[in-house]
Amino acid sequence: VLISAASTVMYAMNLVQDNRMRLMVFTQFMSLLVSGLLGSFQLIEGVADLYRRRFSLNTMLVFTFLVCLLDGIVCLSHVRVPCCAAFSLAMTLSLWSAYQRRSTEMSQMDTMRKATRLDGVAVCDGYLDGQKGFVRVDGQVEDFMDNHNAVGTPEKVLNVYSLVAMFAAFAIGAAACVLNVSEGVADAFSKGLQVTAVSLLAAMPATAFISQSRPAWVLERRFHKLGTVLCGWQGVQGAAGKAVFPVTYPDLFPADAMRLNGMKFFGAMEPDEVVAYAAAVLIADKSGLGDLFAYLLDSRQGRHYNAGSLTHYENGGMSAMVEGDSVLIGSASFMKDMDIEVPENAKVSYAVYVAVEGELCGLFAVSYEKTQSAAAGLTTLTAYRGLSCALVSDDFMITHGFMRSKFGIKPKRFALPDFETRARLREVTPEGQPKCLVMSTNLGLAPLAYGITGARMLGRTCIAGTVLSMIGGILGLGIMLLLVILGALQLLTPFNMFLYQLVWMIPAFLITEWTRSI
Numbered sequence: 001v002l003i004s005a006a007s008t009v010m011y012a013m014n015l016v017q018d019n020r021m022r023l024m025v026f027t028q029f030m031s032l033l034v035s036g037l038l039g040s041f042q043l044i045e046g047v048a049d050l051y052r053r054r055f056s057l058n059t060m061l062v063f064t065f066l067v068c069l070l071d072g073i074v075c076l077s078h079v080r081v082p083c084c085a086a087f088s089l090a091m092t093l094s095l096w097s098a099y100q101r102r103s104t105e106m107s108q109m110d111t112m113r114k115a116t117r118l119d120g121v122a123v124c125d126g127y128l129d130g131q132k133g134f135v136r137v138d139g140q141v142e143d144f145m146d147n148h149n150a151v152g153t154p155e156k157v158l159n160v161y162s163l164v165a166m167f168a169a170f171a172i173g174a175a176a177c178v179l180n181v182s183e184g185v186a187d188a189f190s191k192g193l194q195v196t197a198v199s200l201l202a203a204m205p206a207t208a209f210i211s212q213s214r215p216a217w218v219l220e221r222r223f224h225k226l227g228t229v230l231c232g233w234q235g236v237q238g239a240a241g242k243a244v245f246p247v248t249y250p251d252l253f254p255a256d257a258m259r260l261n262g263m264k265f266f267g268a269m270e271p272d273e274v275v276a277y278a279a280a281v282l283i284a285d286k287s288g289l290g291d292l293f294a295y296l297l298d299s300r301q302g303r304h305y306n307a308g309s310l311t312h313y314e315n316g317g318m319s320a321m322v323e324g325d326s327v328l329i330g331s332a333s334f335m336k337d338m339d340i341e342v343p344e345n346a347k348v349s350y351a352v353y354v355a356v357e358g359e360l361c362g363l364f365a366v367s368y369e370k371t372q373s374a375a376a377g378l379t380t381l382t383a384y385r386g387l388s389c390a391l392v393s394d395d396f397m398i399t400h401g402f403m404r405s406k407f408g409i410k411p412k413r414f415a416l417p418d419f420e421t422r423a424r425l426r427e428v429t430p431e432g433q434p435k436c437l438v439m440s441t442n443l444g445l446a447p448l449a450y451g452i453t454g455a456r457m458l459g460r461t462c463i464a465g466t467v468l469s470m471i472g473g474i475l476g477l478g479i480m481l482l483l484v485i486l487g488a489l490q491l492l493t494p495f496n497m498f499l500y501q502l503v504w505m506i507p508a509f510l511i512t513e514w515t516r517s518i
Helices: 002-012 018-038 040-051 057-078 084-113 141-145 153-179 185-203 206-210 213-226 232-239 271-284 290-299 332-337 372-382 400-407 419-427 445-486 494-511
Strands: 119-128 131-138 228-230 243-247 258-265 307-313 317-322 325-330 351-356 359-368 387-391 438-440
Touching: 002 018, 002 084, 002 494, 018 040, 018 057, 018 084, 040 057, 040 084, 057 084, 057 153, 057 185, 084 141, 084 185, 084 206, 084 213, 084 228, 084 494, 119 243, 119 419, 119 445, 131 445, 153 185, 153 445, 185 445, 185 494, 206 213, 206 445, 206 494, 213 228, 213 445, 228 232, 228 445, 232 445, 243 445, 258 271, 258 290, 271 290, 271 307, 271 317, 271 325, 271 351, 271 359, 325 332, 332 351, 372 387, 372 400, 372 445, 387 445, 438 445, 445 494
Parallel strands: 131 243, 243 387
Antiparallel strands: 119 131, 119 438, 228 438, 258 359, 307 317, 317 325, 325 351, 351 359
């Protein structure tokens, strides 16, 4: 690329003497041959695709190489500079695309090789308010292996377009030959071959080769650090559209992220009994605080009770029966709503209040540590339009105000369904054999959350890259046809062709960077 581009620029600036023109053309032709040699694997892949009854970008590259080769031979005899720089650029990006695909695959395999566990996400239709949901399932290696190399829809569209564009380029070249036949058969053939070569190069911007591979390559570098793998285009398709991502209490606050900050007891009831009653209710409810209170109970060598008649209240609390006594557990506002008197000096921001038989017996101040995985996962999930979170755990401590103060989450992006709906959502499972969209080898919310948002962004980027490549190709073919009709073939210079390719690289590289921002 450097050699052919440098000589092309020199020729455009009139820095090549007339007696050096044959050397100039020979240098361009040799650059074309070297490009074909270095990219021989890509050319072989293009021919192999024909045997597989499919037309790919590499197949179009084969026909472009053959036409440019014939045009180069004619240029040697007519002392005309061929458009080898543009072809060398296309071959370079094709090779880069192959490297990116191989690098992405090896990185994914390395993640799978190190896996000791696989947590997956599958789609469940009609999950909440008519929207689909991403339900946690056990990851299966087959879901990854069967789909990681599947050809996506944008790539299929680009392959079909390349076939149509190739025939259009040959038609434009034939039109140029016919329109110039009055100048002689040899000159008409030479101009027709030149127009065909330039049209093939213009029909497919060089950046089309990396419009699918580079976004996936950029995304995989992030996924590899998280221990996340995307199950091919199946994952991209499944992650698209409006959806709900269910969040559990352990996602927000793992066991080691919660600590008791202090306790205070009221009334005549023994402190150990208050702890035992509170632990019985929270353990029976399978609350996120259950393990914390169970550890507190065992450290005080307290008795374990069974709780029954659990009832949840939408205003931040629950009730149960323990040893025949009515127990209320909840926030300070819940106690006030239940007509339980709370002293002014006993109001704490994050605390579990316990009342037995209508009398406040104790409060337990709880500190919540914001983990990096939970914060990053919630941030990326709530940042995407059409994607929202829903809490499915029954925990009275989690409110919109709590989420806003702890994570800065807007209430409209984090749903808190009623307790009956949460119980139903926890039982929802995908029908039949669930197909994983993304899988994670690490614990925490971030790996799966980034997997979903990354898959959504990858789909948008690939579609945008495909559309941009087709627009550039259609515009290029239109320009070629217009120049042929106007008889302005003198504008089809190697420098103009190379500059046209470079211009389309700017938006293409910007688009393929989108997957960094997940």
